[in-house]
């Protein structure tokens with residue numbers, strides 16, 4: 093194991109940028125890891141190289157993306173340390189990231205881990221006792237260095253061994269941002285994101301939706317949830333049809349395309365070729381809707397919703413044709429507009 097490499101947990105926020113840079117300034121090679129899940133930053137996987145270049149240019153750091161989706165979806169079923177204000181399992185989330193980073197240490201030849209945590213910055217996850225608990229449960233006590241608050245903590249192994257100069261670490265604490273901003277200036281970092289990251293688990297509306305999804309809002313058990321399900325859950329207009337079936341309608345061209353991309357073998361996919369309108373995806377329609385009476389009822393409702401959300405003609409919603417695709421079979425169906433009072437209660 094080399095002594096001159098550290099793994100930095102890189103959220104992309106200012107604190108993590110600074111933490112990695114403080115260590116890099118001491119001549120230590122920092123491999124920044126950015127963890128992604130469908131709940132935060134998953135879109136970066138599609139443009140990894142561009143993102144790496146961006147981070148290199150702006151902050152002088154080498155970043156790599158690590159996809160935690162599968163384990164994270166499972167974690168949300170029952171996080172050992174519970175949830176924060178919304179559906180955010182911050183403590184378990186940090187433990188999972190640190191554990192994964194620790195597993196990668198050998199591969200990267202790293203001898204310690206770096207995070208941008210600041211003592212007392214967040215009410216729950218950055219209290220001293222919580223920070224201790226996180227490093228204990230991630231089994232990285234002593235090899236975890238938090239450069240922004242290090243001087244307020246006992247020296248970690250890399251400090252005791254002289255690999256890191258403790259005198260050049262910091263004693264930031266609390267919620268204020270001024271010291272970080274002035275340090276950023278000193279390090280020539282000018283372009284950094286505002287606090288309040290992009291984790292949907294802390295967004296009250298989306299978090300409530302995700303929680304309900306885990307509680308069985310649709311006919312999908314929490315053990316069955318996939319990354320694609322979460323991506324669909326965060327997309328378009330959501331409906332819970334009678335019987336608990338899950339329908340998603342695109343709100344624009346981009347969402348329509350995403351829905352078509354996410355469509356799996358047993359999903360129903362509907363669209364409106366004759367005038368602009370939503371693409372609709374009914375999750376697992378072919379598997380869950382097998383009785384012909386129910387199938388007809390649901391199909392009528394779905395095509396009715398598609399034309400209802402289609403573009404108006406001379407100020408009115410009009411009946412129209414809807415293309416229904418199930419596996420490799422396609423059918424054109426005639427649709428009547430579904431009245432608003434019929435579906436108001438279906439909107440999630």
Ligand code: SF4
Pocket residue numbers: 132180181182183185186291293294
């Ligand atoms: S806000 Fe989201 S990403 Fe950040 S620690 Fe909490 S759960 Fe994890």
